[in-house]
Amino acid sequence: AHSCGLSKLDNGVGVAAWSQNTALVSANIKERMDEVCEPTLITWDLPVRKSRTHFHNNPSTVIMLILLAAIFGIHIIGIVLLLVATIDNAWWVNDNMATDVWFRWMKTNGVWNTTGLPTGSHYPEDYLQAVQASSVLACIFSILGIFVFVAQLFTLQKGQRFTISGIFQLLACLCIMIAASIYTDRFHIDEDKKLGWYGHCYILAWISFALTFISSITYFVLRKKTA
DSSP, X not given: OHHHXXXXXXXXXXXXXXXXXXXXXXXXXXXXXXXXXXXXXXXXXXXXXXXXXXXXXOHHHHHHHHHHHHHHXXXXXXXXXXXXXXXXXXXXXXXXXXXXXSOEEEEETTXXXXXXXXXXXXXXXXXXXXXXXXXXXXXXXXXXXXXXXXXXXXXXXXXXXXXXXXXXXXXXXXXXHHXXXXXXHHSSSSSOGGGOEEOHHHHHHHHHHHHXXXXXXXXXXHHHHHX
């Protein structure tokens, strides 16, 4: 009887120990599962919070993007005005005549006919070629400047990004100023102002001079700020 009681007591202790071990194993498995799943949630959440904080704490980045968009728009407008001033036929006009730096159009019986530019002392050929060359060079320099502006944003380091674009715009500014100045000083100086007046291409040439000058100065200022 005494041995039977000891056997039953040993069986009860064994069952209790087995139950305790099972509970510990289950707790360990649950702990491991929590450790595995928790980093996944943190990994997906952290980048979003970081990007939002970076955006809100850097308003200077937004201001720089606005300035770049504005200078790009001014540059494009300047190119368009230069092309119109060089190609269109309205440097000197009246009701029946329109003259540019390439041809002259005469209105006869309601029909516009192309004729050559006049010759003589009041229309010197060498100065005319200087106006033509300067106008074309202004367009070329300004177009090269916009391509360089886009390319240097991704290739050059800070402090060097806007120098080349500023130089190209300054050259375009000088060329269109030379063209408009020569045309003002050497052409139509002896003609009656009642028979003709400066057309919109002549005016656009001076406006494009102002825009290219402003954009060139802006490029050099931005270069100093980003240095």
